Amino acid sequence: MSGNVELFTTRMRKATRKIHSVSDAMVNAKFAISLRDEKVWGGGLFVFYHIFAYLEDATERLDRDDLKKLFVHQILYRKSAFEEDLTHYLGDDWRSLPKSMALENYLEHLQDLEKDNPKLLMAYIYHLYLGLLSGGQILAKKRQVFGEKNQQINTYTDKVTHFSEADIGQLKKDFRDVMNDIAEKMTEKEREEMIEESNQVFVMNNLIVNSVGGQNKVLCNLIYKASAVVLVIAGIVWTYKMHK
Template sequence: MEEEQIPFTKQMRKATREIHDLSDALVNAKLAFALSDFDVWAEGLLIFYEIFRFLEEAMERHKDSALGELMVDGMKRTEAFEKDLSFYLGDDWASSYTPRESVVKYLLYLRELEKKDPDLLMAFVYHLYMGLWSGGQILRKKRMVVRTVFPFVKETLGGNDVTDFGNNSVSKFKRTMSTTMNKIADTLSPEKKAKLIHESKMVFVLNNEIIRTVRGTTQILVKKVLIFSLFIAVLCIIIAYIFK
């Protein structure tokens, strides 16, 4: 099958497979701690908040262009990010918030891309939202399981708005995004498609840079090791007492 006959979204996934796998490994290594630690989850929210906000504002600014066509009712996440961040960091979190260097670098890249060709932002919209509708949903379910299985994990009724789409079907979101992206791609020149493929790779390059800045994972690992060591020590004492 010739490349042109392959749906463009599949071409994007194929071109980014290697760096996407690296990104997945990095997320698993970093954000896996977020399953049981709210501070790490909040860190993850904080680094992506500005990125999603920028993209949603860009889609609104260019609502009459190809970029604007990717906006689907119910997909906006800016308010959900802000609600979750208020839950974890307090209502006044924004008053003392300053984006970290890697996030600023990411935003500068997006702004320059918008100036050069807003349509190239479609690569970022496609991959980031598909990620939220795929891996984001998996993380959400795992966090729910951890709360159920481990009683020492703080119970909460909030802090999950980013991954909660209410009555909207996540599967439908994904189908609509893919269909729209492929429909738009059919109208683009080979040169424009090649640029979108390049930007698809940049999505994961920049994502990886900000994910590496998530703080707190080392401390959590140390804490878990100490708890496990304490458990083993207590178990040994009990066994020694029983069989003395």
Template sequence: MESTDIPFTKQMRKATREIHDVSDALVNAKLAVALSNNSVWAEGLLIFYEIFRYLEEAMDRLKDTPVGELKFDGIRRTEGFKEDLDYYLGENWALSYTPRESVMKYLMHLRDLEASDPEMLMAYIYHLYMGLLSGGQILRRKRQIVDKYLPSFSSNNRSDKVTEFGEASISQLKKQMTTAMNNIAESLTPEKREKLIEESKMVFILNNEIVRTVRGTHWVILTKLIVAAISVAMVSFAVNYALRKK
């Protein structure tokens, strides 16, 4: 058990560092393609839409418990997810949508936690929202850079409501989330804190399972390699032709 002198959020990060690194590598490998491909970006949104929606509804249901203390103005993302999915998939996408098996497994785990030990949901709320406020913002900026400096690799038409927090300060939102989690932890028993730390590992295990199901990444990478190869071949042909003309 970590010393209580160390902020609880730092204890969570330390305990999950190894699995978190695996998760980051997987997200980078899968969703980096989404920097220039909207269909892959929409796939990424789709797998997390139900998870965020469940957590936000749970925060409402549990508003009078410690779970509800992690809900504050500007953090809700469900509408942002829906707006982006409406943009990329069409407004009627939900009519024929069925969550994939890995997402249903994730949701069942969250439901079991809410029924048996709802405070464990705080591990998911903390890590997922901090993910949007950290890695999500990095992906947002990278997509903007691709649009600006590599227009030939850009889809140009974007909807990034899920990573847009309006006038709210990202650093302030992160500070609010961290402070709230640390304050709540002070009121928990050592056993409950240890259990939350262990559940934090499951957050990334389940995240990795659903991220692995993102489709389309291999085809997009292959297409770009083909385009790049053709471009190199054309340049080589042009240079050789110019040399022969001399």
């Protein structure tokens, strides 16, 4: 590709910048304050597991070169890692947990794409797996810093965000390079459709993130603890003034 031509991945990033920023803010607001609660973390893994698993299964079912090429390294396949984490956080019966309407709608949309326009599944593979290699790594590190000291979070290594000894930076570069190579062979109409669907990826992600329960409970607990500390400090100050 000529150096004067904008890379397709750059074009996608610019086109999705606004909704991507909203998505990042929502994830941070929803999960950053809930990093202490393993059930909430498990709930987040639960909704995204079904999306990642669907994409990996669809790639195998469809046997399309373009979809398979995006999995630039075997380590990108995350289905079994999700399953191991879900068993740890939600127990052996996690598969029987109900799906939210937002998740059901997301899966139905992917099913429609698989049937009617399967190449657009690449938009989901690209943004979700790149997100796991980027934001997923940041969240994993935050959990190690902010997790409760008495929780297993400090002894258990999350499998879904752990990529062994892989060079994450190189993995992301290879991933983008393949996406750009695939885009070169698309028509302009196909590229426009891919960009439009890329925005839909973040809309759908926001809806399932918003469906994860438990954050309010965690927030209330944190506020309760903070309030207790304030009351103790106020009591100390009042006692000091009374006996000064």
